[in-house]
Amino acid sequence: MLTEYIDSTERAAEIIRMGGLVAFPTETVFGLGVDATNGDAVAKLFQAKGRPSNNPLIVHLDDGRHWARAAAELPTVAEALLDAFCPGPLTLVLPKRQIISDEVTAGLATVGVRIPDHPIARAILRTAAVPVAAPSANRSGRPSGTTWQAVSEDLDGRIDAIFTADSTTIGIESTVVDCSSTHPVVLRPGAITLEQLQQVVPQTREFGPVEERRRLVSGEPVNSPGILHPHYQPRAEVILVEVPPVGISVGVSAVSAFCGTEEFEGLHEFALAKIFGSLEDYAGGFYEFLREVDRRAFERVFVQTASEDGIGLALRDRQRRAAGT
Ligand code: TXA
Numbered sequence: 322m323l324t325e326y327i328d329s330t331e332r333a334a335e336i337i338r339m340g341g342l343v344a345f346p347t348e349t350v351f352g353l354g355v356d357a358t359n360g361d362a363v364a365k366l367f368q369a370k371g372r373p374s375n376n377p378l379i380v381h382l383d384d385g386r387h388w389a390r391a392a393a394e395l396p397t398v399a400e401a402l403l404d405a406f407c408p409g410p411l412t413l414v415l416p417k418r419q420i421i422s423d424e425v426t427a428g429l430a431t432v433g434v435r436i437p438d439h440p441i442a443r444a445i446l447r448t449a450a451v452p453v454a455a456p457s458a459n460r461s462g463r464p465s466g467t468t469w470q471a472v473s474e475d476l477d478g479r480i481d482a483i484f485t486a487d488s489t490t491i492g493i494e495s496t497v498v499d500c501s502s503t504h505p506v507v508l509r510p511g512a513i514t515l516e517q518l519q520q521v522v523p524q525t526r527e528f529g530p531v532e533e534r535r536r537l538v539s540g541e542p543v544n545s546p547g548i549l550h551p552h553y554q555p556r557a558e559v560i561l562v563e564v565p566p567v568g569i570s571v572g573v574s575a576v577s578a579f580c581g582t583e584e585f586e587g588l589h590e591f592a593l594a595k596i597f598g599s600l601e602d603y604a605g606g607f608y609e610f611l612r613e614v615d616r617r618a619f620e621r622v623f624v625q626t627a628s629e630d631g632i633g634l635a636l637r638d639r640q641r642r643a644a645g646t
């Protein structure tokens with residue numbers, strides 16, 4: 322398949338309406354959009370990404386008032402979160418509407434709904450006028466794409482079009498909150514923090530690793546199958562370090578990469594190193610740094626774990642998954 326490189330939101334919407342696959346920017350990461358009511362098109366998307374079919378997709382809408390295009394109902398807590406944070410980097414898991422194809426939700430009775438806060442994404446969604454399922458635009462398991470070039474690396478020749486927009490700003494994916502049962506539960510941390518959610522709905526809680534493990538062991542169904550698959554992994558081995566790795570021998574650092582937020586003695590020994598000025602910058606540039614490590618064929622990258630404030634918690638989660646731990 323010949324991939325078109327486009328910069329017209331009308332063209333993007335047209336391809337989606339015809340059942341094609343279009344990568345476009347959102348404020349978090351690039352998404353790979355497809356008409357969520359077209360089961361065949363959705364099946365093509367799973368193939369293009371190499372995505373396990375039991376991992377559901379998020380449905381994107383242009384406006385929070387249009388939630389009923391994807392969801393069967395909007396529980397009161399979900400309405401409060403929608404009013405407070407949408408458009409923005411938040412996905413609400415809601416009871417699903419019939420019209421959304423079962424391929425999108427991997428057979429679940431719920432659907433993830435997100436209203437992105439990005440002018441290009443919103444214009445495409447408005448013009449397409451169909452619910453658009455969009456996972457991150459990367460080959461399954463790889464770091465998400467935050468630049469159109471990264472998307473091209475993974476998906477050129479496998480999808481219909483790539484929108485050549487600027488790099489995304491937040492850099493890690495939306496917070497996913499399950500609103501389909503009594504209390505909202507955070508399934509995936511993101512730029513909207515647990516504290517922010519609790520300010521609006523105090524009963525919101527986190528689906529922690531303890532619960533994740535308990536369910537796995539007992540064989541209970543997992544709410545968000547996506548959290549079980551390998552994710553965000555470069556080819557290079559990722560080694561998490563809590564503090565800058567002072568004790569590493571020059572021989573090792575000369576063939577390794579490093580990223581973090583703190584300068585340290587020996588930093589210049591690393592063959593490739595990046596110090597980010599803030600947690601926000603770290604989140605924004607993390608995936609692209611991992612990709613650069615792979616482009617330069619490093620075998621190993623030392624990653625300083627992010628502190629747990631604000632977006633740091635979500636970044637830490639991605640770092641842990643990138644390391645496969
Ligand atoms: O920021 C984002 O959310 C980006 C942009 C493109 O919007 N999208 C994204 O999609 O990260 P994806 O497919 O890479 O991740 C979707 C996550 C997965 O962990 C999936 O399991 C979860 O959302 N998810 C989707 N629908 C769900 C549902 N009905 N119930 C529980 N989890 C769901």
Ligand code: MG
Pocket residue numbers: 456457465
């Ligand atoms: Mg993804």
